[in-house]
Amino acid sequence: MTSTLYSVxxxxxxxxxxxxxxQGQLGAALGVSRQTINAIETERYTPSLPLAFSLARFFEVSIEEMFHVEDSPADE
Structure with a gap:
């Protein structure tokens, strides 16, 4: 059986x-740790919606420009 996994x-x-x-400067500007920024950048952590909006506003881009979802089939 095949299911779909999503990667952000x-x-x-x-x-x-x-x-x-x-990373530390960006984290300080957004009120999060450097480790949180690192985890987002390395795609080990998907930020909350409020943090995603804060990132988008900070960089003056849309959330869709910054984050995109890729789907790939995976065997169960």
């Missing part, structure tokens, strides 16, 4: 680098 991909690292910010 993001461009946070690219956007952060384009502004010349460290």
């Amino acid at each position: 991909r993001n461009t946070v690292r690219k956007l952060r680098a384009s502004k010349g910010l460290s």
Whole structure:
């Protein structure tokens, strides 16, 4: 049987680098830890909706521009 798994991909690292910010600086600006920013960038953590909106506002992009969902079939 086949099911669909979803992976959330993001461009946070690219956007952060384009502004010349460290993970710590971005975290401080958003009120989260450097570790949280690292986990988002490495796609080990999908941020809450309020944090996703904060990231989008900070970088002046839409959530859809920053985060996208990829689906891939996986065997159960």
